Amino acid sequence: MIEEKGILFVLSGPSGVGKGTVRKELFNQATDLKYSISMTTRDIRPGEEDGVDYFYKSREEFENLIKNNQLLEYAKYVNNYYGTPRAYVEEMLEAGYDVFLEIEVQGALQVKENFPEGVFIFLFPPSLEELKNRIINRGTETSELVLNRLKEARNEIEMMDAYDYVVVNDQVELAVEKVQSIIQSEHLKRERIAKQYKQLLEDEL
Amino acid sequence: MIEEKGILFVLSGPSGVGKGTVRKELFNQATDLKYSISMTTRDIRPGEEDGVDYFYKSREEFENLIKNNQLLEYAKYVNNYYGTPRAYVEEMLEAGYDVFLEIEVQGALQVKENFPEGVFIFLFPPSLEELKNRIINRGTETSELVLNRLKEARNEIEMMDAYDYVVVNDQVELAVEKVQSIIQSEHLKRERIAKQYKQLLEDEL
Secondary structure (H helix, E strand, C coil): CCCCCCCEEEEECCCCCCHHHHHHHHHHHCCCCEECCCEECCCCCCCCCECCCEEECCHHHHHHHHHCCCEEEEEEECCEEEEEEHHHHHHHHHCCCCEEEECCHHHHHHHHHHCCCCEEEEEECHHHHHHHHHHHHCCCCCCHHHHHHHHHHHHHHHHHCCCCEEEECCCHHHHHHHHHHHHHHHCCEHHHHHHHHHHHHHHHC | CCCCCCCEEEEECCCCCCHHHHHHHHHHHCCCCEECCCEECCCCCCCCCECCCEEECCHHHHHHHHHCCCEEEEEEECCEEEEEEHHHHHHHHHCCCCEEEECCHHHHHHHHHHCCCCEEEEEECHHHHHHHHHHHHCCCCCCHHHHHHHHHHHHHHHHHCCCCEEEECCCHHHHHHHHHHHHHHHCCEHHHHHHHHHHHHHHHC
């Protein structure tokens, strides 16, 4: 087998779409996948472990990491920072593990900027399916409500453009199966594998 | 569900790699896939059916199709033409079916030129795996033979560059599973789906 670096997979989508459920079911099945551990400035709580639940840092340490572009993304909630440390992700990838990051849309767009070689999966709410059906059926329901939902859909679609794949979360099992096929097929992409083959040959010749 | 056009998948690779075996096993599993029916100028044989085994054409008809760029690829063997008619493939794709084409490398490169939106899968011989192992182990076997095999590998790798995916055919079942994951994930690509979503919304607004 050729030695391959891992791939960063980023699962995102609008809030309420079921990212956490899909991620949990995926990790039940894909035991080789490494979950990206977040970093935070909030206090460690009883039962939590540094480097397992979070990496716990002081505000000063965290702000230094921000300054040095050592976070793939970060945000502030209730006066505390939360973010994704670049170092942990890169170590896991170098060791050959795929890393999986489940995150809301704004964070995913930050990751995309800092780590464009990641694979970005947009989890789509099945409610747009319903919306589409309404549009397709062209009934009498073209009210203000439908127009608002269309605008919402438009905003979601704008964000979709930054992503590589779109998975509709109509059934968790199906969504997980689709994410699995994305993970597998990404490893089969010629531009990843050919480089490795060539490297091996060039090293020798 | 949004209405989606089918995708043309082209499986190719060096002769002897096991393309036919992988294709047969794939069709045992993936019953929605349409196999691309070839066109030929050779005589129909007892038991064969026009439009099932081949589309049978006269030499004149075939040469007209070549002139009008109606073949995705063609070649001449033993004084007869064989080729892939564009019309059949496009009809199936329009009807929403994925079309699968199993073909040798030269033909695949022609298809790529005439139908670049296809998905091209290179089936890789496990013998390069062995070759790589030899290279990796850096033993005493760096004879002329190994150098020749390396050159062969280099040629194969040059051709790989025209492909989207590389699947090593070490075990047929594994290779088929990988091809299946490619078929599934290609349908999840944002650039395919987002366009459909947008089209639907734009038609209405």
